[in-house]
Amino acid sequence: MNNDHLTRRDLSVVWHPCTQMKDHEYLPMTPIRRGEGVWLEDYDGNRYIDAVSSWWVNLFGHANPQINQAIRDQLDQLEHVILAGFTHEPVVRLSERLVQITPPGLTRCFYADSGSAAVEVALKMSFHYWRNRGQGERTRFICLSNSYHGETLGALSVGDVALYKETYRPLLMQSITVQAPDCYHRESGESCEQVAERQFAHMERALADHAHETCAVIVEPLVQCAGHMRMYHPRYLTLLREACDRHGVHLIADEIAVGFGRTGTLFACEQAGITPDFMCLSKGLTGGYLPLSAVVTTDDVYQAFYDEYEKLNAFLHSHSYTGNPLACAAALGTLDIFEQEDVIGRNRRLADVMGEALEPLRAHPHVAEVRQTGMIAAVEMVKDKASREPYPWQERRGLRIYQHALKRGALLRPLGNVSYLMPPYVITEEQIRFLARVMEEGIDLATAP
Template sequence: MHKLAQLDRRYVWHPFTQMRDWLRREPIVIVSGQGAVLRDTHGREYLDANASVWTNLHGHNHPKINAAIRRQLKKIAHSSALGLANEPASLLAAELVHAANAVCEKRGRGEREHGKMRTAVSFSPLPPFPLSKVFFSDDGSTAMEVALKLAHEFARRTARGKKPKFLSLAGAYHGDTVGAVSLGHIDLFHQAYAGLLFKSDRVMSPYCYRCPFNRAKPARADARDYRRCNWECVGKVETKFAAQKKRGNPYAAMVVEPLIQGAAGMIPQPAGWLRRVAEIVRGNGAQLIADEVMTGFGRVGQASSLSPVTGNERSRKHSTDRLEACPTLFACHQEGIQPDFLCLAKGLSGGYAPTAATLTTQEVFDAFLGEYEEFKTFFHGHSYTANQLGAAAALASLQILQSPASVRARQRLEQTLREELKTLWSSPNVGDIRQVGLIVGVELVRDWRTREPFGLRERAGVRVCEAMARRGVLTRPIGDVIVLMPPYCTTPVQVRRIMGALRDALREVFGKPTAPSAT
């Protein structure tokens, strides 16, 4: 066993990891990376199929981001944001505000220039609640914590509720700090800390594949494509708001992961759900908090990416809910939604540094203005808030993201994934294939006809991912959902390698397919 592996086993406690299992084998110790490839202490190479847990955008060791960090490092690595400003954070805040308040307009290939940024499409402000203020923090949990505190205090100060209450979705995950956990509804993660948490309400989330209101029989297609329902999931949200209003204490805010819930199992929302829910939130005078920690910065592809992966190329039943195809940086923009709080992390720095931001409105900002002795200050902060190295990396990442070359690369990767995913339908243990842009979840089941899940002790998802690792592809499951979220630099050849490893892993774990793949 390599010395570094020995040190890890002796001293390191890993996140979301059963350490008894971890200590039974030699860990993979990563020492370098280039593009979509990681290299370990033994010189073995792996494709980074989940972008180092959803963080890396442009690939490892990207020359432009490396150079930006080196330039900043020659100036200063960090100075406090408490009472001081700094150059890269100020520039980054301006760029984030511009990006968050822009919606794509397909007008040929006209270009705009903003600072050093250029893009092959034009943008215009997205009304009616422009995000204009940026509060920096360290990671997704703290970005959510900032939004939660601001929304709570804003509701109290504007007399919208003496005891502000929040609504979030079943299966929600918004981080691991106490406030963020209070908004989460994954019992496996959160039940142990129940005594620490404040109470928030939950409402049914759209999960077309296992929705009790979906009357359709299983088919070899994304469940959003063949669903038969009457938007009962939206009706549940409306009922919740009405009931809370009747109690005399309307909700202060609703928290959502736009377009797709990540830690719940890569569960996408049917097109139109987000817009309908946003209308309910606005109609009840509440605020909308968008957790785009995972979905932000191009992960959801272009608007047309809401089309599901099917095995038979049938057109989408609810196509009228889709917007015109257009590259977007944020999931909210795909349905023309502007939240009151936009929480960003993970890909913000391109996967280089723990950097996060919470964007909000002038109205929220103004509620915290006052004289010194009034104590209206927002009493919250972090030692490394607005760190210069992280901000420099984020600025470079944004420049890359909005270049025509990056837009084309993301579109090519999205389409390659879509085509290659169809080959997985041949396995009777693939129940649902869910793709939103460059985010993929493959749900494994005992039999696709019945949707019967595997037992917990069978560890189906873990075994498949271990088999993929032996074939040089790294990812991490969510239960029995295999997650694929490769960096944007991943080539078509590398995508085919990832899919080949997954198909081989399915055969190794479950045996050769014996059931027909379609009715």
């Protein structure tokens, strides 16, 4: 077996996600045979540092021995059982631990099988809560510009990245979109905290005008990942929690990409000192091993559905693999590592190295900004540094970085003109510096005349 052989087989039967398949007429895909730590290895023996954690899911490296063992132990006991009318120890233990580590007041866990599904659960649960409370006129949601919450229809409805949304707009709910507090658009001399406070006026007006018909506000705390890794100050979340309370509207925190240590704290909401009404978790929840998501919510929400059967107030959303024991075992193995090791402390040291390694790119003539929140760092290329005029998206300059990085033994998958690092937490300082050099080389190539 070699790369070419598996690629030919693949192209005859597989339709890949987020891909224009015609590209593979000239852009070879990379068949992966095995993974270990930060490394991925193809069938020809080439190795690549997984700088994007395989779409932001892998926390503690590929083939992590501790998570491997947790899954093996569970596999000998129970692979799956229906979670309606039945239960099992892994889902109970995981729920107990999630309630313990998430912000105070989150007491109930509802499971699904992907991040998008978790968002769907939170949206439906919020709407259904208000209906059960006699406020069925609440049917709308407020979201931020440039936001992304997944690609199922409900999740697309509360997102604002045109690339994913525009084609399906006729099928979607009509949400209320408010300008994001993106620090990239700060004025001269303005701090990110001041941007957050200034931009919050838009949210305040939207809530004042629409609270009576609104179920919830949904946000990605601190980093809009699929929205080109745009970042904002925690002050916005503090103001948002206060305003949602004041206007009687739910707050949904989509921590699917930013949770589990990515932003410098276990959960991004901690940096604002807030508790949302719903916290959506997935991706790193299982350490990148198996599909699983959870919506952690409050007892107030839970009690709104707790009633006599005849009232038909129960929340009937379900997934066949809800609370899968193997996925729960992987999640428990992941949480064990957080508990046994100083993951957050080590991540902060690695984040410092990441910032230092990328610092030279601030002076690059075609870099508008180098930005970072914890273990997420992004570099935005522009055609003109002074005006921040972007390169036309049709030029696909980020693709040149991707191709160069593969030749150098790294998986960097830019978002348009934004190249970023979001590596597994087991990466070394020297590997981070290597990735920064590769990124700089790639940006030089991508911005050459």
